[in-house]
Amino acid sequence: MISAVLPRPYQNYVYAYPHKTAYRPLPERPALSRVWAGEPRSALSLYLHIPFCEVRCGFCNLFTRVGAPDELTTRYLDALTRQAGAVRDGLGDAEPVRFATAAFGGGTPTYLDADELTRLCDIAENVMGADLRAIPLSVEASPPTATSDRLAVLAERGATRLSLGVQSFVEAEARAAVRPQRRADVEAALGRIRATAIPVLNIDLIYGIDGQTAASWRVSLDAALAWRPEEIYLYPLYVRPLTGLARHADPAVAEQEWDSERLARYAEGRDHLMANGYEQVSMRMFRRADAPPQGPDDYACQTDGMIGLGCGARSYTRTLHYSFDYAVDMRAVRGIIDTYVATTDFGSALHGRVIDGDEAARRHLLQSLLQAQGLAVADYRTRFGTDPWDDFGPELHALADRGWLADTDAETLRLSERGLAYSDAIGPDFFSPAVRAAMAAYELR
Numbered sequence: 001m002i003s004a005v006l007p008r009p010y011q012n013y014v015y016a017y018p019h020k021t022a023y024r025p026l027p028e029r030p031a032l033s034r035v036w037a038g039e040p041r042s043a044l045s046l047y048l049h050i051p052f053c054e055v056r057c058g059f060c061n062l063f064t065r066v067g068a069p070d071e072l073t074t075r076y077l078d079a080l081t082r083q084a085g086a087v088r089d090g091l092g093d094a095e096p097v098r099f100a101t102a103a104f105g106g107g108t109p110t111y112l113d114a115d116e117l118t119r120l121c122d123i124a125e126n127v128m129g130a131d132l133r134a135i136p137l138s139v140e141a142s143p144p145t146a147t148s149d150r151l152a153v154l155a156e157r158g159a160t161r162l163s164l165g166v167q168s169f170v171e172a173e174a175r176a177a178v179r180p181q182r183r184a185d186v187e188a189a190l191g192r193i194r195a196t197a198i199p200v201l202n203i204d205l206i207y208g209i210d211g212q213t214a215a216s217w218r219v220s221l222d223a224a225l226a227w228r229p230e231e232i233y234l235y236p237l238y239v240r241p242l243t244g245l246a247r248h249a250d251p252a253v254a255e256q257e258w259d260s261e262r263l264a265r266y267a268e269g270r271d272h273l274m275a276n277g278y279e280q281v282s283m284r285m286f287r288r289a290d291a292p293p294q295g296p297d298d299y300a301c302q303t304d305g306m307i308g309l310g311c312g313a314r315s316y317t318r319t320l321h322y323s324f325d326y327a328v329d330m331r332a333v334r335g336i337i338d339t340y341v342a343t344t345d346f347g348s349a350l351h352g353r354v355i356d357g358d359e360a361a362r363r364h365l366l367q368s369l370l371q372a373q374g375l376a377v378a379d380y381r382t383r384f385g386t387d388p389w390d391d392f393g394p395e396l397h398a399l400a401d402r403g404w405l406a407d408t409d410a411e412t413l414r415l416s417e418r419g420l421a422y423s424d425a426i427g428p429d430f431f432s433p434a435v436r437a438a439m440a441a442y443e444l445r
Contacts, residue, residue: 006402007425009259010236014370014427017363018353018435020314020326021442029348030320032090039305039317041091043100046130048080048120049310050104051337052111054144073112075341077119083309084127086346091307099130100304103138107312108165110145114153121157128307133158140165143181143189151196161200162193163233169223170216173209177237183223190227199292200230207265208237208258217265221272230291233284234269236262236424266421280372283423302364303383311340315349318360322352332445353438357384361391362430370423374406374414388413395429 012019052073091097102124112120124130138161139154146164154162166186168174174181193201203224207217224232270280278286306316314323324340327333355363361384368375380388389396396413399405404419404426419426431439 007422007429008255009263009422010238010424012428013238013424014366016314017366017427017431018321018355018359019439020323021444022435022438023321023323023326023351023353024438026322026349026352029350031348032087033092033347035317035320035322035349036091036305041095041097041305043098043300043304045301045304045306046099046102046124046128047306047308047310047313048102048104048109048124049106049308049313050076050109050112050120051107051310051312051333052076053106053108054111054142072337072341073116076337077112077116077123079341079343080120080309081123081127082344083346084123087307087309088128090347097129099128099135099307101136101138102130102132103140105140108142108145109139110141110147110150110154112150114147114149117150117153118157121153123309125157128309136160138163141189141193143186146189146192148192148195151192151198155196155198159198161202161231162196162198163202163204163231164189164193165204166220166224167204167206167235168209168212169220170212173212173216173220176210177206187223194227201227202231202233203227203229204233204235205269206235206237207269208262212261212265214264214268217268218272221269225273225276228288230288232273232278232286234266234273234286235284236266263421270421280420282371283420302367311337314352317355319355320349320352321355322349325351327445329445353435359432359435360384361386361388362432365392366427366430369413369415370427372414372420374408374412377411377413392430398429399426 088097104120109120110117121132125132135158137157137159139159140163141150142165146162151162167177167179169183169186171181171183190201190203205220205224266283270286273286274280277289279289281287305318306314308315308323311324312326314321325336327336353359361380364380364383365375365388368380375388377388380386384391396405399415399419402419404416404422406414406416406419408414415423415426
């Protein structure tokens, strides 16, 4: 039942459904050959996870650790090679395996030095069989690690997109977000990236930082626009500022004010980017209207499988999502990484969640509806044999009653401008009761 009261706008970023906190140890620990038996292999996504950073930002809840002592990066790449071999064996050769897209994420993949990045690309190409120069390849980086030698490796190996985590060009805001950096260093990194042959630059910015104003937010927006990046992501801050709740005796009042500030910064950022030639792709993503394509991309996240390598990566089949154990606490993360690098047998799925027809429908709807182009109803009917209004009538009618659905034809479900702003409130409305219960029961560590 959807409450008639307007929900808080920032609840849960639905970048993947179900979330890892709904995963549990798989009692049968199925062999990967069994997991992938009968699964389509003609358009897979390949993701390699590097769980290292030079500093842990104050807003970060990613699976990562600071530093890599005692040749840990070497031992991690050794384990990644073993895992890649086991996964490729599990996929088998009964039918051709083709990767349609690839990404290196983290953490910070460019924490690795140039030789280690070369080795990472070799794992993707020589062990997994991905043709990195023929498909879109996205890589995440931070300003200090976006060095010329690392960028040269990525450009030569076929990277088509480089995503730089800037967050703020205002040094006081960067310090408030526990991401100390000098603007001059950020600008220098952007210059090095533009000097490479990588065609798509993305800049990540964050709004809602303690002390941020409309004027300081415009400084960051304009600084990013000066580089004419092909993409800009605007992320709401989800970690409560240290001083945010101290402003009022009533924490609820402080939370309401923070919500109002973030909504205001979001609208200002959206309007400013669109006025400067960017198109809105989702609540977070904006793409320059004249930006070149990254290359051929026939991967559909709603339907195609994904292979994740690394201790923080997840993999998707039509009926199972799986990964390694999950944690946010630094000590727990370090323990999981240590276990990963010591592992010799990667032939089974350990943690995950079975995806039945209902969960697949929820995932398909979420990954379509939360994009600006919306859900093609005909595609949903073809895949599931039902109509989304029949499957999710109460939820969709609640969106319509709030004005969060755009006026479209019967064959498209699309969020309105206000609905896109509330994407992080809309997503959780479509979580299944079982996933909600599993997430609530998860013991954070």
